Amino acid sequence: MLRNSKGFSIYTVISIIAIIALAIILLVPQFYNVKAQEKTDLCIENMKKVRDAIDNYMFERKQSFSGDLVELVRTGYLRHAYECPENGHGDKYIASGDYETGEIIVICPNEADFPDHKLQ
Numbered sequence: 001m002l003r004n005s006k007g008f009s010i011y012t013v014i015s016i017i018a019i020i021a022l023a024i025i026l027l028v029p030q031f032y033n034v035k036a037q038e039k040t041d042l043c044i045e046n047m048k049k050v051r052d053a054i055d056n057y058m059f060e061r062k063q064s065f066s067g068d069l070v071e072l073v074r075t076g077y078l079r080h081a082y083e084c085p086e087n088g089h090g091d092k093y094i095a096s097g098d099y100e101t102g103e104i105i106v107i108c109p110n111e112a113d114f115p116d117h118k119l120q
Helices: 010-061 069-074
Strands: 094-097 104-107
Touching: 010 069, 010 094, 010 104
Parallel strands: none
Antiparallel strands: 094 104
């Protein structure tokens, strides 16, 4: 079989295309898993900020907290009402704190769809 020494053989071109396609197929799912983990980490970080704000609220005011995160923003305990990053705007955390027991509950509104969104 004669070969043109100036160019690539068809097998070389097909091999290069196959290697590139395989790399893309293997790397794309990893990219999406990293994004999902980043959103989970951000959600948990947001819930920790809310928990700390409620703890400060209860310590300074010596009363339980139940209500909207807007109350924590209005009183200066939070910069803004944090939301779960999974579904965009409007997914504010459900939060309460009992001054007598010291128990603080912060729940992600998307916990049913994303079970990793929990404070430990």
